[in-house]
Amino acid sequence: MKASILYRVAAVCLLLFAVGHTVGFRQSDPQWGVDALLTSMRSIHFDVQGCNRTYWDFFVGFGLFVTVFLLLASVIAWQLGSLPAETLGQVRGIAWALAIGCAAVAVLSWRYFFVVPIVFSMVITVCLISAAWLSSK
Numbered sequence: 001m002k003a004s005i006l007y008r009v010a011a012v013c014l015l016l017f018a019v020g021h022t023v024g025f026r027q028s029d030p031q032w033g034v035d036a037l038l039t040s041m042r043s044i045h046f047d048v049q050g051c052n053r054t055y056w057d058f059f060v061g062f063g064l065f066v067t068v069f070l071l072l073a074s075v076i077a078w079q080l081g082s083l084p085a086e087t088l089g090q091v092r093g094i095a096w097a098l099a100i101g102c103a104a105v106a107v108l109s110w111r112y113f114f115v116v117p118i119v120f121s122m123v124i125t126v127c128l129i130s131a132a133w134l135s136s137k
Helices: 003-024 035-043 055-081 087-089 091-111 114-134
Strands: 044-046 051-053
Touching: 003 055, 003 114, 035 055, 051 055, 055 091, 055 114, 087 091, 087 114, 091 114
Parallel strands: none
Antiparallel strands: 044 051
16 A cells, blocks of 8 residues: 555544544533533633633643644645655654654553544554555655
8 A cells, every 4th residue: 555545544534533522522421420520610710820711621722732733633644645755755754753643642542532532543543654664665
């Protein structure tokens, strides 16, 4: 398989991962029994460096940070997939950094999350490592 196809597959998976994360990270199921916690996160305000915030603000803010970085990774993977083989050899540091970063996300997903993010992060990691390996040749 060609590196360009693997980069494009990873880019699409990263985009889908970003959409799924954005839609899902603020949802909860009443069966989880976390309604009181979420109410507390939303209702208790405190001052941080002159700004009035809640833990819910931090939760949403960091969740959206993740979305932004997933989208950035998707764009980078897509761009890597459009480069000629000679150029890919010159930017192998970027390719490997993206692959290693996504491998770290896969490990964190395995440790802290559930099936869907584990599968997405594993597929993305396999695609990016394979593409970086093929690009290094």
